[in-house]
């Protein structure tokens with residue numbers, strides 16, 4: 001089967017360590033993925049907030065290109081892109097008129113059957129069973145698995161894991177020897193795209209998440225979304241200000257944690273690019 | 282029943298706000314309710330009244346721009362009312378009717394700057410977006426402190442990425458913005 005890869009814009013810029021760690025992990029497990037040629041931005045939260053048709057047309061072009069290029073399945077590590085692509089696919093399949101309008105806008109007719117998978121589904125399908133044989137150094141840490149909102153909701157469309165208390169990332173963490181904690185903020189929103197215009201609110205929302213994880217003894221927060229990562233990592237000064245003290249808990253991508261356990265170097269996984277030092281290596 | 286507001290919303294979004302019976306679960310679960318001028322259940326209730334003054338209040342509220350479409354509300358709503366979809370509709374209407382809350386101008390500027398950058402090259406360039414945003418909002422100094430460490434960590438691309446078929450993106454933008 002031809003497996004496609006959609007990096008999305010964050011993974012080419014501020015979240016390049018996520019890209020590096022996904023690629024390094026795929027290589028370590030001999031998985032071949034090919035980037036969709038000439039992919040464009042999915043429009044993220046900006047497009048759907050102001051223009052519905054644009055918010056469907058941008059992801060539709062990506063889905064159509066993937067199909068044209070013969071991919072049956074596409075891995076989408078960014079939770080925001082994953083959400084936009086899956087929601088667009090669903091909405092267009094629900095409504096024929098809408099689909100033909102959007103096809104006219106993108107000028108590529110398509111069937112809309114490509115399967116979109118997020119990073120946890122990717123790991124579960126292609127990697128999970130092989131992890132045990134490859135472990136070099138167990139990741140023996142207490143972790144808070146933070147799913148965020150876009151990976152699990154809306155459930156009706158994504159049909160992935162449980163909405164309030166998802167477990168797939170926790171299960172993955174157990175396979176590398178980590179201890180996932182019970183905590184209260186698994187799927188609360190980090191403040192998402194308020195990141196630029198309302199850093200104060202991001203400090204508050206992300207602050208509550210970080211504080212609960214730290215209070216329960218998490219040595220790291222594990223994430224699968226570049227927006228969650230940059231809000232919890234890069235906005236740490238605003239978070240510390242909201243909480244009233246400095247919290248040193250690092251935020252690590254799920255692919256980085258697994259990568260470390262199977263012996264990939266911290267540099268290859270891009271751990272040096274985080275703002276909050278990864279103090280558990 | 283002849284509710285124009287509910288009818289319009291139903292026609293554009295498919296969401297039936299009349300099904301809401303005001304249990305309040307959406308507001309209880311909304312992480313931003315504390316900071317909103319009207320929490321989600323109140324927004325739905327005010328829209329149900331089909332009163333022009335209420336409609337105007339909602340379209341010029343800060344709430345609709347604080348909402349992050351995190352989908353917590355619909356996840357918990359016993360009637361599965363798609364509030365985020367209604368929020369998308371309200372934001373679009375608010376721009377159309379030129380009544381965006383002055384408190385939300387920066388958030389709208391952020392969205393516009395994001396899309397400007399995508400329109401230009403097909404992909405988001407954080408640098409181009411930031412420049413557009415600063416020019417719109419005059420927040421020239423915000424986050425300047427982050428720049429040196431972002432550069433050192435290789436997180437800031439100075440040359441925007443561009444797709445090959447930029448024409449197709451320009452045409453998508455043109456077709457989807459003029460059809461309104």
Ligand code: SF4
Nearest residue numbers: 301303304305307358
């Ligand atoms: S949760 Fe649903 S039914 Fe309850 S108040 Fe909110 S929108 Fe209405």
Ligand code: SF4
Nearest residue numbers: 311348350351352354
């Ligand atoms: S989608 Fe918007 S209204 Fe609903 S819970 Fe999230 S922020 Fe609140």
